[in-house]
Amino acid sequence: MSDSAHHHPDCIFCKIIAGQIPSKRIHEDEHVFVFHDIQPWAPVHFLMVPKRHIASMAQAGPEHAHMLGHMMVLAPKLALQEGCRPYPEGGFRIVCNTGEDGGQEVHHLHVHVIGGPRPWKKG
Ligand code: 5GP
Numbered sequence: 001m002s003d004s005a006h007h008h009p010d011c012i013f014c015k016i017i018a019g020q021i022p023s024k025r026i027h028e029d030e031h032v033f034v035f036h037d038i039q040p041w042a043p044v045h046f047l048m049v050p051k052r053h054i055a056s057m058a059q060a061g062p063e064h065a066h067m068l069g070h071m072m073v074l075a076p077k078l079a080l081q082e083g084c085r086p087y088p089e090g091g092f093r094i095v096c097n098t099g100e101d102g103g104q105e106v107h108h109l110h111v112h113v114i115g116g117p118r119p120w121k122k123g
């Protein structure tokens, strides 16, 4: 299956991954695409998304375990690269809003990585 077959035509994050909407990309590999949030809450705020469209963490299955593990291991490395101070004085927050009650607005699975010196705008 071609990559475009995994893009949902009306999904804003699929369009960002495809380069149809500009973004400030900080990392890209076979499985994930990482870019700055357009409305950052904190000095560091980026989004990690799977390249293949999946609506939310509620749809994650065993076939996504490798990609999700890869994302979690990558998060601390990119957090440091983007300016989070090292653990334990520094650190970061990982947030994955899921569904309406979870506060999810964009229905393409994404993990927020938020950090940097406080105060933050939210959280
Ligand atoms: P959610 O509430 O779904 O967890 O978060 C969606 C996030 O996507 C929000 O923090 C919002 O600022 C971000 N976002 C929405 N549209 C765009 C966009 O076009 N570009 C970028 N870079 N971020 C976006």
Ligand code: ZN
Pocket: 007, 008, 011, 012, 013, 014, 015, 052, 053, 054, 107, 108
């Ligand atoms: Zn999508």
